[in-house]
Amino acid sequence: MAKKAKSRTIPVRLISMAMTGYFRTMIRPRTHRPLSMLKYDPVVKKKVLFLEATKGGRNK
Amino acid sequence: MATPQPASGLLNKLPTRLLNFFARYPPQHYSAAVRPPPTDTTPAPAQASEEALPSPYTPNRDAKGHKRPDPTEFSVTRALLYSNPDHPNPFLPRKNFRTGKWIGPRIGLRTQADLVKLAKKYNVEELLPAGRKSTEFKETRKTERGLQVKGTGIGQKVKGHKWERTMETRLEDRRKAMMEMPEMIRLWKQRGHGRGWKKWPKK
Numbered sequence: 046m047a048k049k050a051k052s053r054t055i056p057v058r059l060i061s062m063a064m065t066g067y068f069r070t071m072i073r074p075r076t077h078r079p080l081s082m083l084k085y086d087p088v089v090k091k092k093v094l095f096l097e098a099t100k101g102g103r104n105k
Numbered sequence: 106m107a108t109p110q111p112a113s114g115l116l117n118k119l120p121t122r123l124l125n126f127f128a129r130y131p132p133q134h135y136s137a138a139v140r141p142p143p144t145d146t147t148p149a150p151a152q153a154s155e156e157a158l159p160s161p162y163t164p165n166r167d168a169k170g171h172k173r174p175d176p177t178e179f180s181v182t183r184a185l186l187y188s189n190p191d192h193p194n195p196f197l198p199r200k201n202f203r204t205g206k207w208i209g210p211r212i213g214l215r216t217q218a219d220l221v222k223l224a225k226k227y228n229v230e231e232l233l234p235a236g237r238k239s240t241e242f243k244e245t246r247k248t249e250r251g252l253q254v255k256g257t258g259i260g261q262k263v264k265g266h267k268w269e270r271t272m273e274t275r276l277e278d279r280r281k282a283m284m285e286m287p288e289m290i291r292l293w294k295q296r297g298h299g300r301g302w303k304k305w306p307k308k
Contacts, residue, residue, distance in 0.1 A: 054285065058308060060136065060285065060306050060308070061281060062289060062306070063279060063282050063283055063286065064275075064278045064279050064281075064282040065279055078299070078300065079302075080299070080300065080307060081298065081299030081302060082298075082299075083205065083258055087214055088279075089283060091283075091286075093283075093290075094286065094289055094290050096299075096302070096305055096306050097305060097306075098305070098306050098307065098308035099305045099306070099307055099308065102308055
């Protein structure tokens, strides 16, 4: 049986680097480099850096 | 409250159980009213230490973090539990100072409670000997102990919710992270907005 085709895009979780536990979920192309952006964190009420969380070193 | 000397008519109205009790333990010798006032024992800690050392009613609560009060310390409730050496209070345990053994009260706590309830009903509670079931003792103890909320005593604490227990460390982590945030953002911008970023958080 043929292997199931992987989707072109994947959902990723961008974690607030303010260590508040706040995160945003985004969809990016599988082959794209990991996402990172400055976004608002409502817990600390500031724009902070959000970095994509790795799963099993996929982003390395 | 009734006066220590009941009216003669009252005697006929009292139930047999109370009458029997008063016949055996006459109020003029045994009742709480003939006890010396508790203030008398205040300047005499030696007497308190002799009379009210480890009580058999106090189980070992040290294991639960309960801080046992100093038994030699004067307390009003302890002074209330008075026993005349000539007429030993039937509601209180006694210590045999020769053998060092405790003798239980002549009348058990459950029976004491029954008697107190009965006496209260007929308004003659003051004629009973001093005991742990008396209204006076219970009220004094309540005022003496104050608000009995678990965890508020010295050296006591409650477990609490997990978010309460970890609150301090989480806030500290957050504070540290926010201190380093401008530097992190500067580095991130310097490395091409994440193109050369190596330290990705683990999920």
